[in-house]
């Protein structure tokens with residue numbers, strides 16, 4: 001079957017900070033337990049950026065790993081698309097800072113703010129620029145220092161999030177059957193405040209009051225998002241398979257956004273897909289937002305769990321609310 005957008009992953013890379021924080025860390029000062037966290041989320045530990053690290057450092061490390069696998073240098077890249085909810089600075093884009101840090105040419109570079117759907121949004125964008133001839137070698141990333149905007153005094157969110165980065169280098173494919181067979185994306189802005197950071201933007205600039213009221217941290221309606229995700233994830237996968245005329249049996253691996261193991265298991269069960277064909281790493285990283293799919297895809301490729309020619313489905317949902325899926329023949 002001919003791909004809708006004939007692209008090829010010529011390299012992937014990922015990076016997670018060294019510091020591991022097990023669930024027990026939170027039980028020392030919050031009213032929570034390892035048992036509650038594991039049962040309700042599947043998370044056992046997460047990685048946290050070092051004091052002298054931030055999103056750019058994670059992006060840089062993941063980019064170097066992707067370039068090394070591709071056998072390319074920074075000068076070969078001609079577009080950077082960087083998905084993040086935790087940019088290095090509010091201004092300019094982290095993509096521009098990454099361009100300079102890597103030593104790329106003066107190529108276009110921009111950020112995408114689609115929260116946990118960011119990696120798939122970035123991939124869909126990369127495919128468009130390749131298809132229309134505006135780029136040949138695209139570096140795309142999902143990269144987050146989410147713990148920097150997580151309120152560590154709020155047990156409802158503190159236990160969920162972690163830091164990391166996933167990068168990929170995509171190029172046009174000479175094989176017309178490799179690439180994205182089908183993709184869907186969307187957003188429901190009426191639910192923008194289901195997950196949001198109230199202060200620090202133009203609506204509510206940072207001030208002593210906003211800091212005192214902890215409004216610079218993420219606020220989340222966990223249950224509402226849970227319900228949204230459980231219905232959205234399986235229907236998005238089913239519709240995307242349908243778009244491509246591909247049967248579930250043909251899928252080598254489903255790589256869902258890692259937000260909650262129960263959400264992932266519920267989607268797999270509704271689809272009738274065994275968990276042996278679902279990528280899970282939330283136990284080790286927590287929810288790393290835009291980074292989660294990039295991390296999981298890189299792990300699956302490096303472990304040999306997927307190989308060229310395999311069909312892989314990426315599916316994500318996140319703040320916005322946003323969602324996106326992509327069925328890829330690797």
Ligand SMILES: CC(C)(COP(=O)(O)OP(=O)(O)OC[C@H]1O[C@@H](n2cnc3c(N)ncnc32)[C@H](O)[C@@H]1OP(=O)(O)O)[C@@H](O)C(=O)NCCC(=O)NCCS
Nearest residue numbers: 032036040116155156159222223225226259260317318319
């Ligand atoms: C956040 C989440 C883990 C909570 O799990 P849940 O089963 O929905 O739990 P609820 O929110 O219904 O809360 C149940 C109880 O647990 C409590 N609770 C919340 N966090 C807790 C914690 N860390 N430890 C112990 N109890 C906790 C709640 O206060 C509530 O107590 P109550 O019944 O006395 O009011 C779950 O809703 C979730 O994962 N949602 C999606 C979040 C997400 O994906 N966010 C990112 C957006 S991309």
